[in-house]
Amino acid sequence: MSDFEQLLPLDRIRDGDRIDLSADAEDCRAIADRLGLLSLGRLEAHAVLSRDGQEVRARGRLKAALEQACVATGEPVPERVDEPFDLLFAPAPEGGATADEEIELDSGDLDTIFHDGAAIDLGREIADTLALAIDPYPRSAGAEAALKEAGVMSEEEAGPFAALASLKSRMDGGNAP
DSSP states (O other): OOTTOOEEEGGGOOTTOEEEEEOOHHHHHHHHHHHTOSEEEEEEEEEEEEEETTEEEEEEEEEEEEEEEOTTTOOEEEEEEEEEEEEEEEEOOTTOOOTTSOOOOOGGGTTEEEEOSSEEEHHHHHHHHHHHHSOSSOOOTTHHHHHHHTTOOOHHHHSHHHHHHHHHHHHHHHTOO
């Protein structure tokens, strides 16, 4: 069983159905482990389903409270997520591509999830949407000092304009009377 599995049988989905999902403590622990979070205190989602034949669209909002480790210090960084989502569940393409085959998607297909014709797993896709919504580089209040102490330059110090400013400074210093 996957974390936060919420299987919705296709034959029971009606256009306009409203779904409210809330992860229990066990689901939160499993999702936190999968996403590398220190903790996931809350994950809720509310969606309205629309159906067109075998395609099901879920539009809604997810809310979460979590903690991640700071990328520089490892200290806990709390984060709140409040993110809209728009997911399209569609039948798998004809010919059934295998795991090794590539499927071409255009930008309109980026939030398309293929289903087996029997059910969709809305919970799993909500957890995946959370993974995309969280800060990929969480920083605590002490992150900048820790990075500086480790010799990591800021973007301003390492960027091309900083190199030009340094070169100009050296050139101006060499031309001084």
